[in-house]
Amino acid sequence: MNVLGIESSCDETAAAVVVDGRRILSSVVASQIAVHHPYGGVVPELASREHVEAIAPVVAQALAEAGLTADHIDGVAVTQGPGLVGCLLVGFCFAKAYAFARGLPWVGVDHLAGHLYSVLLAEPAPRFPFVALLASGGHTAIYHMEALGRYTMLGQTRDDAAGEAYDKVAKMLGLGYPGGEIIDRLAAQGDPRRFLFTRPYLDKSQSDFSFSGLKTAVYRHIREYPPATAQDHADIAAGFQEAVVDVLVHKLLYAAAAIRCPRVALVGGVAANRGLRERLSADAAFKGIEVYIAPLSLCGDNAAMIAAMGYHSLKSGASSSLDADVYSRSPKPAAPESKEGSGK
Amino acid sequence: MIEVTSHSPEQTRALGRCLGQRFEKQGAILRLCGDLGSGKTCFVQGLALGLGVPDAYAVTSPTYTLINEYPGRLPLYHIDLYRLADHDDADGIGLYEILGYEAVVAVEWSERLPDETWPVPNLKITFTLAHEDFHLIRLNGCGLGMDDLIREAVESWEGKIQG
Numbered sequence: 001m002n003v004l005g006i007e008s009s010c011d012e013t014a015a016a017v018v019v020d021g022r023r024i025l026s027s028v029v030a031s032q033i034a035v036h037h038p039y040g041g042v043v044p045e046l047a048s049r050e051h052v053e054a055i056a057p058v059v060a061q062a063l064a065e066a067g068l069t070a071d072h073i074d075g076v077a078v079t080q081g082p083g084l085v086g087c088l089l090v091g092f093c094f095a096k097a098y099a100f101a102r103g104l105p106w107v108g109v110d111h112l113a114g115h116l117y118s119v120l121l122a123e124p125a126p127r128f129p130f131v132a133l134l135a136s137g138g139h140t141a142i143y144h145m146e147a148l149g150r151y152t153m154l155g156q157t158r159d160d161a162a163g164e165a166y167d168k169v170a171k172m173l174g175l176g177y178p179g180g181e182i183i184d185r186l187a188a189q190g191d192p193r194r195f196l197f198t199r200p201y202l203d204k205s206q207s208d209f210s211f212s213g214l215k216t217a218v219y220r221h222i223r224e225y226p227p228a229t230a231q232d233h234a235d236i237a238a239g240f241q242e243a244v245v246d247v248l249v250h251k252l253l254y255a256a257a258a259i260r261c262p263r264v265a266l267v268g269g270v271a272a273n274r275g276l277r278e279r280l281s282a283d284a285a286f287k288g289i290e291v292y293i294a295p296l297s298l299c300g301d302n303a304a305m306i307a308a309m310g311y312h313s314l315k316s317g318a319s320s321s322l323d324a325d326v327y328s329r330s331p332k333p334a335a336p337e338s339k340e341g342s343g344k
Numbered sequence: 345m346i347e348v349t350s351h352s353p354e355q356t357r358a359l360g361r362c363l364g365q366r367f368e369k370q371g372a373i374l375r376l377c378g379d380l381g382s383g384k385t386c387f388v389q390g391l392a393l394g395l396g397v398p399d400a401y402a403v404t405s406p407t408y409t410l411i412n413e414y415p416g417r418l419p420l421y422h423i424d425l426y427r428l429a430d431h432d433d434a435d436g437i438g439l440y441e442i443l444g445y446e447a448v449v450a451v452e453w454s455e456r457l458p459d460e461t462w463p464v465p466n467l468k469i470t471f472t473l474a475h476e477d478f479h480l481i482r483l484n485g486c487g488l489g490m491d492d493l494i495r496e497a498v499e500s501w502e503g504k505i506q507g
Binding site for chain 1: 379380381385386402404405407410411412413414436437473476
């Protein structure tokens with residue numbers, strides 16, 4: 001079954017064709033990341049207007065790269081939420097119209113579920129059950145992945161997402177964008193023990209996160225002791241990264257151990273972080289826990305994960321109706337294909 | 345204008361809650377200003393409680409997501425302009441449309457846009473990280489009835505944190 005996936009929840013317009021929820025024929029992301037921004041973020045021409053301009057060419061390119069025509073598509077999967085309503089609507093309406101015009105089944109997919117399923121596109125893919133850490137610019141949460149289509153959230157950030165803390169610290173250090181990648185690189189040359197930032201564990205036995213305090217601590221440190229040399233910068237980056245990695249790795253492995261789950265997975269943009277990957281692999285190996293990490297190309301927002309997730313929904317008989325609407329935010333715990341949400 | 349001192353995130357959250365409780369049928373625009381880590385998101389968490397947003401919703405930073413919407417007595421729109429460059433970007437995410445809704449609209453990094461952007465009445469709330477142990481929060485009403493609203497909210501807050 002060839003599923004066309006479409007994603008437009010925030011900054012990226014993306015389309016992909018995935019066979020049987022497993023084999024990626026194409027995955028196109030019209031990224032705006034290349035455009036640098038004075039405030040250290042993605043240029044938010046991300047706005048719906050940009051999605052409107054990008055959507056048709058991106059879908060056409062996904063079909064072309066897959067070597068297929070529209071006649072070969074058997075179903076459509078599209079991000080329904082959470083995200084920016086104006087942006088979501090572009091992909092959602094496009095998918096609706098595309099499926100309707102061609103008489104195809106289609107289904108709305110939760111963006112976070114898509115991220116969680118991205119690790120099933122890894123080689124090898126984890127068996128169920130596993131515990132997954134989803135860490136990105138907008139989200140940081142731990143999930144118990146019980147079976148295909150069934151998962152529960154164990155905890156999430158109470159304030160900032162991990163990726164957001166990375167980007168804000170990068171901005172404080174005048175490092176540019178994307179902050180995660182730059183700090184990761186710089187941290188490798190720094191001494192993580194020179195500046196010790198308090199680890200925001202909250203309750204060590206719970207899966208909730210808080211990165212706002214760490215961000216503020218780094219900010220105060222930089223204000224009081226402005227970094228003068230390249231080494232100072234690298235040491236602050238290393239100290240910050242070490243604090244984040246300590247907390248993420250501890251929480252993920254603790255959650256897995258608490259429910260006696262022998263497998264963990266790392267998904268979302270922050271999963272691309274080398275320091276995090278290495279430490280998680282080392283600490284998990286020590287505890288006898290297997291680690292699965294989403295393929296690098298699927299860590300950021302993409303449509304292949306949406307197509308893969310959508311394939312499983314469509315196969316189980318789910319399909320959305322034409323009056324389905326997008327949602328900006330899902331209440332916790334986010335259920336897969338949740339119909340709840342705040343509407344628009 | 346009223347300036348208060350908050351000694352903890354809990355107190356900042358409580359102030360947001362007291363203000364949120366004032367909004368019954370009529371929405372409001374809250375311009376939140378202040379540096380990184382000065383308590384803006386924390387304040388909005390309290391605001392959500394005061395507006396009766398269900399506990400099931402975690403109120404988190406909208407820096408990446410740009411706009412977070414929550415259902416409450418009135419809808420709450422939590423918006424962050426941190427990543428935006430200018431008026432065009434703000435227009436692009438639909439800010440000006442949302443400012444016209446019957447809702448409580450709390451905008452972080454609102455200082456990114458000039459004063460004349462904001463419809464009157466509105467509240468300007470400035471957060472200053474004065475010291476490691478306390479934050480200054482300045483509430484400025486702009487338009488009819490706003491100063492009374494602030495006074496009532498602050499009085500109710502003072503009663504709570506002393507009691």
